[in-house]
Amino acid sequence: MKRVTLLLTLMTVAVLAFARGGPESPMAGREGDTPVNNAWIRASIPGDDNAAGYMVIRNRNSEPKRLVRVEADGLARRIELHTHTMVDGLMRMQEVEGIEVPARGEVILEPGGLHIMFIGITNDFAEGDIHRLTLYFDNVDPIEADFIVEPVDYLGPDMHQGEHDHHNHDDHDHGSE
Numbered sequence: 001m002k003r004v005t006l007l008l009t010l011m012t013v014a015v016l017a018f019a020r021g022g023p024e025s026p027m028a029g030r031e032g033d034t035p036v037n038n039a040w041i042r043a044s045i046p047g048d049d050n051a052a053g054y055m056v057i058r059n060r061n062s063e064p065k066r067l068v069r070v071e072a073d074g075l076a077r078r079i080e081l082h083t084h085t086m087v088d089g090l091m092r093m094q095e096v097e098g099i100e101v102p103a104r105g106e107v108i109l110e111p112g113g114l115h116i117m118f119i120g121i122t123n124d125f126a127e128g129d130i131h132r133l134t135l136y137f138d139n140v141d142p143i144e145a146d147f148i149v150e151p152v153d154y155l156g157p158d159m160h161q162g163e164h165d166h167h168n169h170d171d172h173d174h175g176s177e
């Protein structure tokens with residue numbers, strides 16, 4: 001019987017571990033009206049100082065919100081919010097003071113657009129790693145979300161899904177081995 005109990009315990013641990021790495025983090029889910037989905041960081045190339053992170057932030061509230069700061073203990077010297085703009089025909093990254101999440105809408109951070117910029121990373125971001133970031137907003141409590149590190153050539157999940165079918169796009173959370 002002992003063996004069965006141990007097995008069940010291991011299974012529970014596995015299920016909990018999976019749940020923590022899910023596309024909608026439990027902390028974000030608990031917060032309720034600001035779910036964070038498809039949160040990922042591009043794996044860094046050894047020697048790279050910087051890395052970028054992406055996600056979809058939804059706002060179920062009737063008030064707009066503004067993401068103003070992202071923090072993560074020890075991951076990087078500095079974490080900024082960036083966008084891309086055309087300067088003299090070249091795509092350039094530029095820091096933004098905040099990222100608006102429209103009322104009853106969403107904002108998408110994705111390659112080539114808005115992103116979280118990790119400057120002076122402490123260690124390489126290795127594929128499969130999960131990092132918990134804290135997202136600070138101007139008018140709601142901070143939210144914690146787990147970001148999974150995806151391969152260097154990963155382009156992001158299909159961003160055009162609605163709120164009702166995002167469970168179809170979960171593969172990237174555990175299919176990267």
Ligand SMILES: [Cu+2]
Nearest residue numbers: 082093115117
């Ligand atoms: Cu950037």
